Amino acid sequence: MRKYLTAAIVLLLGRGHARRTPRVLPTAPPNPGAEAAAVALLFLAALLGVGFIVVYAVSSLPDQTQLLGAALGLSLLSIAGALIIVGKKLVVTEELVEPYPPDEHPGEQELVVELVEESGERITRRRLFKLGVGAAGGTLGLAALTPALSFGPLFQTKYFRGTPWRKGRRLVDEGSRPYRASDIEENDFYTAFPEGSTLQSREDLGAPIVLVRLPKSRLRLPPELAGYAADGIVAYSKICTHAGCAISMYRAPLFQPDEPRPALVCPCHYSTFDPADGGSVLFGPAGRRLPMLPLAIDAKGYLRAKGTFDDQVGPTWWGTHIWRPTP
Numbered sequence: 031m032r033k034y035l036t037a038a039i040v041l042l043l044g045r046g047h048a049r050r051t052p053r054v055l056p057t058a059p060p061n062p063g064a065e066a067a068a069v070a071l072l073f074l075a076a077l078l079g080v081g082f083i084v085v086y087a088v089s090s091l092p093d094q095t096q097l098l099g100a101a102l103g104l105s106l107l108s109i110a111g112a113l114i115i116v117g118k119k120l121v122v123t124e125e126l127v128e129p130y131p132p133d134e135h136p137g138e139q140e141l142v143v144e145l146v147e148e149s150g151e152r153i154t155r156r157r158l159f160k161l162g163v164g165a166a167g168g169t170l171g172l173a174a175l176t177p178a179l180s181f182g183p184l185f186q187t188k189y190f191r192g193t194p195w196r197k198g199r200r201l202v203d204e205g206s207r208p209y210r211a212s213d214i215e216e217n218d219f220y221t222a223f224p225e226g227s228t229l230q231s232r233e234d235l236g237a238p239i240v241l242v243r244l245p246k247s248r249l250r251l252p253p254e255l256a257g258y259a260a261d262g263i264v265a266y267s268k269i270c271t272h273a274g275c276a277i278s279m280y281r282a283p284l285f286q287p288d289e290p291r292p293a294l295v296c297p298c299h300y301s302t303f304d305p306a307d308g309g310s311v312l313f314g315p316a317g318r319r320l321p322m323l324p325l326a327i328d329a330k331g332y333l334r335a336k337g338t339f340d341d342q343v344g345p346t347w348w349g350t351h352i353w354r355p356t357p
């Protein structure tokens with residue numbers, strides 16, 4: 031352990047100043063091969079640290095988790111290998127059998143300084159070494175900070191912002207059959223997708239919606255959502271604004287008097303949304319209401335989108351509007 035600590039001090043500080051006293055350790059020739067191997071391992075560690083950041087950024091990579099683990103593990107292994115080589119091959123050492131010196135001996139500190147200075151004599155490319163240590167430490171530090179990006183997307187925000195809903199697009203069920211307004215009954219809820227979507231594109235955050243029908247007298251949509259309902263039918267993004275689970279429960283019919291109104295519920299952490307009030311949050315950890323899709327009924331009775339959502343779909347992150355309770 032002492033050797034590795036000495037090696038680290040030598041790499042970071044170098045010799046510092048000229049020797050003033052006679053040598054303590056025997057001289058040893060430089061070992062260019064070991065030196066080159068240690069520097070190469072340090073730069074390999076830096077490269078793997080950069081690799082970790084790149085793999086983290088490109089979330090479309092297959093087996094991303096395994097690649098992240100491999101990059102970080104190999105980077106640490108490379109640093110360990112470099113330190114072993116420095117300790118075994120580059121630090122000048124000498125084994126002495128002698129009684130332990132008394133504490134606080136006035137010459138002891140001077141001796142330690144000499145040891146540090148002479149131990150690093152075999153390292154001839156100090157600047158390169160320092161660069162390697164700095165690169166490896168710096169990139170590993172950055173790699174350790176990279177997971178903070180998970181607080182929200184940084185590189186691929188398009189996936190979070192785009193939706194396939196456009197004006198005039200019909201609503202279809204899981205079998206691609208277009209919904210008629212008459213299909214939607216009270217006390218039940220329905221999942222819908224944009225007409226023309228494929229099985230794969232239905233996995234996109236902006237594709238699935240939930241549909242419910244409420245008595246028109248119960249609708250209390252805020253002014254900015256006026257005209258979003260069609261004959262009492264309302265449509266919201268099916269993706270919970272908390273952490274992105276699917277809204278898959280509908281609290282209807284009710285068990286009076288405990289539950290005052292129908293509600294859409296996310297089973298992950300029980301965020302509860304009010305479909306009559308523009309998808310506002312009634313309960314749970316969701317930070318903002320559900321984005322709403324404006325609906326229309328065409329001449330043949332089919333449900334169509336009148337446009338896209340009024341707000342960004344998906345879980346809430348630093349790029350979305352944060353819902354605040356009204357005082």
Ligand code: FES
Nearest residue numbers: 270272273296299
């Ligand atoms: S993801 Fe819906 S409540 Fe947490």
